[in-house]
Amino acid sequence: MSSARIQTDWASPVMQARVRRRYAKERRFRFLGLAALALAGSFLFFLLGTIFSDGYTGFLRTEVKLSVEYDAFELGIDRSAIEGAGGENALNTANFQGVMMAAATARAQSLGVAAKDIVSDGAWLALREAVRENPDLIGSRVDVWVPTSGDFDLLGKGLVERDVPEANRPVSDAEIAAFDRLKAEDAVRTTLNTTFLSMADSTSPELAGIWGAAKGSLLTLAVTLLLCFPIGVMTAIYLEEYAPKNRFTDLIEVSINNLAAVPSIIFGLLGLAVFLNFFGMPRSAPIVGGLTLALMTLPVIVIAGRIAMKSVPPSIRDAALGVGASQIQVVFHHVLPLALPGILTGTIIGMARALGETAPLLMIGMRAFVTDVPGGLTTPATVLPVQIFLWSDEVARGFVEKTSAAIMVLLVFLMLMNGLAIYLRNKFEKRW
Amino acid sequence: MSAAALIFALLGLAVAAFLVARARAAAFAGRRVFASAADRISSIHSRPAYHGWYVALWALVPALILVLGWSLVGEGIVADRTIASLPAESRPQTALDRQAFLAEVRGVVSGQLAGAFNPSADAAVPVYRSIKTQWSLVIAGLAALLAASGGGFAWLRVRPHFRARPRVERFVMVVLVLSSLVSILTTFGIVLSLIYESIEFFRRVSPFEFLFGTNWSPQTAIRADQVGSTGAFGAVPLFWGTIFIGAIIAMIVAIPLGLMSAIYLTQYAKPRSRRIMKPMLEVLAGVPTVVYGYFAALTVAPAVRDFALSIGISNASSESALAAGVVMGIMIIPFVSSMADDSITAVPAAMRDGSLAMGATTSETIKRVLIPAALPGIVGGVLLAVSRAIGETMIVVMAAGLAANLTANPFQSVTTVTAQIVQLLTGDQEFDSAKTLSAFALGLVLFAVTLCLNIYALSVVKRYREAYE
Amino acid sequence: MNDMMATMTANAEATMSAPKMTARDVKVFYGEKQALNGVSIDVHSDLVTAFIGPSGCGKSTFLRCLNRMNDTIETARMEGNIELEGHNIYAPDMDVVQLRARVGMVFQKPNPFPKSIFENVAYGPRIHGLSSTKAELDTIVEQSLVRAGLWNEVKDRLQDSGTALSGGQQQRLCIARAIAVDPEVILMDEPCSALDPIATAKIEELIDDLRGRYAIVIVTHNMQQAARVSQRTAFFHLGTLVEYGDTAEIFTNPREQRTKDYITGRFG
Secondary structure (H helix, E strand, O other): OOOOOOOOOOOOHHHHHHHHHHHHHHHHHHHHHHHHHHHHHHHHHHHHHHHHHHHHHHHEEEEEEEEEEOOHHHHOOOHHHHHOOOHHHHHHHOOHHHHHHHHHHHHHHHHOOOHHHHEOOOOHHHHHHHHHHOHHHOOOEEEEEEEEOHHHHHHHOOOOOOOOOHHHOOOOHHHHHHHHHHHHOOOEEEEEOHHHHHOOOOOOHHHOOOHHHHHHHHHHHHHHHHHHHHHHHHHHHHHHHHOOOOHHHHHHHHHHHHHOOOOHHHHHHHHHHHHHHHOOOOOOOHHHHHHHHHHHHHHHHHHHHHHHHHOOOHHHHHHHHHOOOOHHHHHHHHHHHHHHHHHHHHHHHHHHHHHOOOHHHHHOOOOOOOOOOOOOOOOOOOOHHHHHHHHHOOOOOHHHHHHHHHHHHHHHHHHHHHHHHHHHHHHHOOOO | OOHHHHHHHHHHHHHHHHHHHHHHHHHHHOOOOOOOHHHHHHHOOOOHHHHHHHHHHHHHHHHHHHHHHHHHHHHHHHHHHHHHHOOHHHOOOOHHHHHHHHHHHHHHHHOOOOOOOOHHHHHHHHHHHHHHHHHHHHHHHHHHHHHHHHHHHHHHHOOOOOOHHHHHHHHHHHHHHHHHHHHHHHHHHHHHHHHHHHHHHHHHOOHHHHHHOOOEOHHHOOOHHHOOOOOOEOOHHHHHHHHHHHHHHHHHHHHHHHHHHHHHHHHHOOHHHHHHHHHHHHHHHHOOHHHHHHHHHHHHHHHHHHHHHHOOOOOOOOOOHHHHHHHHHHHHHHHHHHHHHHHHHHOOHHHHHHHHHOOOOHHHHHHHHHHHHHHHHHHHHHHHHHHHHHHOOHHHHHHOOOOOOOOOOOOOOOOOHHHHHHHHHOOOOOOOOHHHHHHHHHHHHHHHHHHHHHHHHHHHHHHHHHHOO | OHHHHHHHHHHHHHHOOOOOEEEEEEEEEEOOEEEEEEEEEEEOOOOEEEEEOOOOOOHHHHHHHHOOHHHHOOOEEEEEEEEEOOEEOOOOOOOHHHHHHHEEEEOOOOOOOOOEHHHHHHHHHHHHOOOOOHHHHHHHHHHHHHHOOOHHHHOOOOOOEHHHOOHHHHHHHHHHHHHOOOOOEEEEEOOOOOOOHHHHHHHHHHHHHHEOOEEEEEEOOOHHHHHHHOOEEEEEEOOEEEEEEEHHHHHHOOOOHHHHHHHOOOOO
């Protein structure tokens, strides 16, 4: 151990090179960090880009112009029957399918394909709506725009790769030829897909809609909110403002912290075992979905509520106590109103999570094939994320765009909710 | 009278009770202006509104509990009575028959069905209707009685020196305590239902077999007499698949990317770019898992398979562990990043300054001072991320497949605990079969493992935070 | 020491009206730690009583016992007897809410509610039901603000937020809030420590104006302030009441050596 020490010569070439190497390392490290972020960002944009480019066509549909003969005899009804007392019933029993089939067949034969290649299975619904609007149509022959079949829809949106051998694509050469002829005659067009925005699930992609699932989500979330907001806020109040420090309180706290991290599918198992098997509640119903999601969202709201109430300065509580407010009045007059923006922000974020949740709802049967828009809390329903899951499993090519379009709808809802949460947070954020 | 109508009637009654009692208490007080609180208290202890609340609560709550209780169990009682009053030969025999029978009766009663297919159900309709009406009347009567006696009792106690406010507040307190019980009940509900169903399962399949067996094919194991000898419920391939995807592949993606993102955001990024990049990570965290699953299945999985084929791996599956794991890793990045962010910012600035002051570069400071100091927090965060990844369901359901392979080849298909739970419990269920029950046993394992991970990780993180406070 | 207290109290009672509040042998514990070792004191209704002493001597702790604000600290435990007009305030039948309405409090840091000036003052009368019409409430609010010497400064902006006022105004708002329920005793916990000298002078003037109407107890670490505003002074040290007597007496001719050392600035 020599005590003599040579003075470091910082200007020496060795040291200079060393410093340069260290700076190079520094730059590399910094670049790695930026690259990690850029990679994460590009994943996000790739994901959203893929969804958007696949999905925007889901909001459109192709229609074909057909000449339809509203023959009273074929329909089995006439004007007087529609305007009479049982008009609605008469409309529902009228043979619009037959009239549609006749018109489509006539057109299809001239093109050398089958009627079902051209028009959608549900095209006749458009005829019924037209007659409901205007009963005078009966007995006349008019040109009507009706939804095309799924194959024509793909052709109309340019989603068919025409240079692939016929055997490897869903659309035959004859169909392509027929489509091109219609196109040349200006007998096909692309419009907004109102069916998608107003109907429920269907086996054919061109008739499938997202509204059924959206309403199912709405009903489910309504139940969730009604249950977990009051219970969550009251739990937060109790724990933050009143609870004495003891074993019982610790148990509640440990429960809440752990529930917040329990995998969501476990809540599905709970819902299945308790709500369905034990209490015998109906399968696939929004009320059960709402209950299950409420249990899952509860810890989120409790934790957000406690943080919000903790940030209300104790001097406010002292001030209220000092003029003789009771413990309950202090909380309900002062702490709660001041904490409310924070609680609401947490609630919205919790609800957004519940809206995107799929796994627990699969457990309680919300993957049912539901073709009606759900009417109430106990009728079978599905929700947006489950609908996405179901459609993603469909074989028909037309469901790819529907799935992506449904994802876009879900993401729009989520963005609105999170936007609201951020707005609330910024608007009411108080610094003490 | 339906439960909803009854509840509305009770609410109306409570509002009336509130108004009347408040007026009476105000009359006791006599004056309306008081010089001081002591002055007011000497003429009436609690403000009139509290007297109103007191009477209204007594009128409402007991009756409401009765009505709500009835709406929970009433349907069952009416159904029992209806079936009991039928002649023995027209009673439904099995539980399933009974359900169908009652569904028909209820359908006809509510008018949804024009008529029942089962003639004995048709015959039961009037019986059901009359029993239901009878019971509803009884309950409505009881509720009215409870409301009247409760309200009356409270009404008699309204006196100038009656302490209504503390009593109303005690009621509020009880409600607060009751709501905080919900989360305990949920925890117990989870534990009890998982354990109960798992015990049922382990009656059929030995726990040893379940935990250590390497052959998983629940579909073939309906033969109850062969339980324990078929080896169809060996969950090891599931556990392996879960670890392989969630704890290995996903973490290989998420840890470096998340950690480096956090380092860049906390140490290098200017406030302006941080304002853009942080929300970007939050958006990544907010994308629903089903969307990630769809992305994994539709875009990533085919790409991974094509890549595998191009480098000469012939048995690459279109549902590979790699695709699911990578996408899950992407999903976890924001989580790891925010945990690492918290841990790094918790390191006292003095440590960082100390290192910089000696001439260390930023990266040297990060690597040799900040990261080692923040390591316990980061490790805790990573453990939480693992717990989240192994509990994640939709990505693996949609992208990982269902083949229970025990393989370390990332291009092969493996399956996970969560994917199997979904598979076992959706579609056609045989009630009480080993197949259905095995889902709960898997759920129990998943719950226990994530719980241990969470508790351990949270304690690590907590200890770390306290060390720097 | 106790004998001395007793004779002193007897002397005081001979010269003054019956005490508003009496405290006997008050001990306070925070968990294991004892913060007060047996304090006995009388508070008189027409006087300002000052508690002085170095930080951590227990003067604020004792003040907070007088309206049971210590109840809000979970680990705090109190022994002894405090009476308000002969009623034990720690008796089970004592409603703490009523007590605090009769024994108001002003805190060290001004703590107006983040509501309008009007709502700040009106809050107490509202929760205690002192009025039933807006006009009556308006009168109470105006009177309270006038008495707190704030009316002329805020009468045109009663709807502005209370937190937008200056520090001194905020503290007078808090005093107005306290007197709006017309308490019998007002406790002030270092009410000027967060204020500048001009605002402090205003508050001191106000305390002088309020004397006679309310019993006022003020905790201060500022000896000049105690000398200026109070008639009676209690000196606390290390959780013990060292000396209690007329302010003039304490500052000119203290009986205890420790008191002398403190007021001459030898420690503190």
